[in-house]
Amino acid sequence: MPREYKMYINGEWVGALDGETYDDHNPYTGEVFAKVSSGKRADAKRAVEAAAEAFPAWSKTLPAERQAMFLKAADILEKKRDDIVAILAEETGCTFGFAMFQAGFTPGLLREAAGQVNQPSGEIIPANLPGAFYMAVRQPVGVVAGIAPWNAPLILSLRSVCMPIVYGNTAVLKPST
Secondary structure (H helix, E strand, O other): OOEEEOEEEOOEEEOOOOOOEEEEEOOOOOOEEEEEEOOOHHHHHHHHHHHHHHHHHHHOOOHHHHHHHHHHHHHHHHHOHHHHHHHHHHHHOOOHHHHHHHHHHHHHHHHHHHOOOOOOOOEEEOOOOOOOOEEEOOOOOOEEEEEOOOOOHHHHHHHHHHHHHHOOOEEEEEOOO
């Protein structure tokens, strides 16, 4: 029986508003690997609205809390490595070696992001006025969109959203279909 993949919106796994799905095929066998919710414009809108609603609270989350979440996510990815490798190989048709590379690379990516929580603080910019200086303060801006291509889905999905999220933004990820 094929897996069922839904969209993660507002803290819940949900189907498309219109209930439509599409078949995700194993590229080697041609068999249906999964039934995937077929998100449309209205689903994207509700994802963006949920991310915008979550932004004020998330942007005020303490850096240490965001860091702890990212470190926990890295630990979970490591613990689930074998499952992730099997899913990557079956869904995308990638080799065992490339699936292992993705599963091994991404915990480090999350840990690198966790190490950045205190970095986006700002800087002093040279001024063209005598005795003056300019200061740039970096702060979260809101909802960030990420689009991940099919060829390295785990790495490229995380790369598109993890740094904006760790810096206090919220994100909507559109994976390849």
